[in-house]
Structure formats: C-alpha cells, structure tokens
Amino acid sequence: MALIVQKYGGTSVANIEKIENVAKKIIKTKEAGNEVIVVVSAMAGETDRLIHLAHHAADPPDPREFDSLISTGEQVTITLLSIVLNRLGHAAKSFLGFQVRVLTDDAFNKARILNVDETIMRDELKKGTIVVVAGFQGIDANNNITTLGRGGSDTSAVALAATLKADVCDIYTDVDGVYTADPNICSHARRLDKITYDEMLEMARAGAKVLQPRSVELAKKYNVPLYVKSTFKDEGGTLVTKEDKEMENEVVSGVSYDKDQAKITIVHVPDRPGVAAQLFSPLAENNIVLDMIIQNASMDGYTDLTFTVSRKEIRQAHKLIEEAARKVGADKVEVDENVSKVSIIGVGMISHSGVAAKMFETLAKEGINILMISTSEIKISCVIQSKYTELAVSVLHDVFCMPKES
16 A cells, blocks of 8 residues: 555646546545545635735735735635545545644745644544645744745645655646646657656756745655656656666756746945845845856956846845945946746756857857856756747757757
C-alpha cells in the first residue's frame, strides 16, 4: 500500500462537472489499494475575484483581513469535493489549513510553512478516509489565518507529502507535464519525461508557471518525488527527481520567461561599506523578494545599483528605495516596468562551455538588447524589453532545444 498525495489546481476544480472528474481519479487511486491525501485550490478565477473585492473595499487592504478573505475560496472546493466523494460511496473529510495545523510564520500573503501536524491526517487514513485539505493556507502562532502566495497549494501538497513521508506527490494541472518552453509560444516545444529538482527550481524561479518555486525547494530538501500530470488525460507527465548521468547529455533542458518583472536603478550611489545594506534592508523588512542585482564598476567613489522585483510589488519597492536612496545620498531612482526576463536552464551547462556566448549571439542577431545578465551553474538569465519576450523565447528554443539533425 502506497501513500499518495494528489494536488488539483483551480482549472481542475472549476465547476461541479470537473470536481466529479477529479473525484473519479481519486477513487481510482484509492481502489488500487492506496491511501490518499488530496490538496485542492480554489475554483479557477475565485481567488482573483476575492482579491478584487478586497482592493475595492480598501487599497491596500489590511494584510491580516486580506488573507482571511482570500483563503475562503479553498473551503468551497474541499467541501464540494468531499460531498461528491461521499456520494460516490467513498468516505471523505475536508479540512482547512488550521484544522490540520499547518503552522506558518506571520508574513501575510507570502507566509512560509514552519511545521505540519500529521496527527489528524494519520488518524483519518487509518479509518480508510480520503483526506481532503485546503491548499494555499495555514495559521500562525497567534491563530491568524495566513496564505502562502500564488501557487501556494503546490507548496501545501509537498509539505504534507514530506511530513507524512508519502511515496509520491502528484501535481495535477491543465498541462500534461513540463515542456522545453511555453507551447503557446513555441509550437515545437517538447514534453520532458523527467527533470532534476535543480532544473525545475530554476525554471520556476525564471517564470515557468507549472510549479511554485518553494514547492520544488521543499521537494528537493525532503526528497519527495513530484509527478506533474494533466487532470484531463491519463497519458504523459513529467517526473521531477534527483539528477542522474543521463540528464547531463542535454545541455539546455528548457527556456523560460517571466513578464512579472520591474527594474529599479539607483543612480550615483556612494560606494562605501554598508550602503548596500542600508538600501536593501527596508525591502527585506517588508518581505519584498529581489531577483537580479547588478552593481556597476565604481567611478570617483560612486556607482549605480540595478535590481529587479515583481511588478506587483513595484509601487511599494519604489517608495521604500526612494527613501533609502535619499538617506544614503544617491542622486535619483529610476523605474522601468517594461521589461521581462528570459532564461535558459540545464544541468548540462556545468560541463559545457560557450553556452552564454551562444545565447547572447542569438539575441543579438534578432536586435534584442540585453539590459541585465545573471548566471548560475545551470541557468543564464537576461533582462530584455518586454516587447521582445516571445521572439526571444522562440529563437532561443530553436537554437538550444530543437533536436539536432543527424
């Protein structure tokens, strides 16, 4: 008997008909002799509706009350799914995050999971119950409802799988796996049979929407096998797992892009110890995550600092940086929201040279100027003007991911 955690996204539970389809998949897994924990998101579009209501009531809304509101979407789906499962003859119980004690920190709207109490879930599994848990949410030490940020149900599912030592965590979505690029941009994008944790993590951080980055971090840390599958067809799927020698044969596994980017440049910053800390500490204190950071060469004791943040946080980040820049004596702050990030990812880069040069040459041939560059062992990212995003992804995929003619 295996213990399987299944997660279903918003498009998978968008209406009663789709919830019934999900219930049949769960029953099939249960009848194969497995114990099943199910994590579900809110119905497609419901969280956006709640966010809109909150911002209509107050802009910005109180963070605590905001989380309390937007966490309600999952309560609808877990109860409807449990009702359907019970109607079909399989005992099921629904639980909100606080009921199974998903303990988080107090960073509203982007909380991190600290601990999960497995007691209630273990007790229900022993009774043969299908346990249906609300994703995306938890509770802090002061009993405040918290949410985990966009895609947080992925993280919820992996956290439960890690806590319960599940045999596998299946992530069901509207695509049948992880592709070499967005199929909506690249018609020749290929589905990958398997991908390493590190590659998937870099893809997620680079903008791929298949999995939330923190879910992949957790899966890697606790060695949870992840299987990305389609809710709507049985074939296909991509296994996210540990690296093996065969995976190194592919230099680049995929091309990702992220349009949720904004660039901030602090001009003429005094180049002395401690200034960077003074500039970026206010952002850290407000839980604003920085992506790429570049410092220019110092000239006459001054330098420029450029970094990127999520476009959704640009207003707050700009306000904080304006104040910090004034305190350190910088000249001005410039903001550019018309940028995006394109990245190539692959574990094979570790042992192959010339990949960066080839990427830069490919973009140059299309007249695409590179505004920022960031690299890791297995990823190269470039910030470019957003109007060139689709073109950049397409040409990079043609160069790096298309099968070579023999």
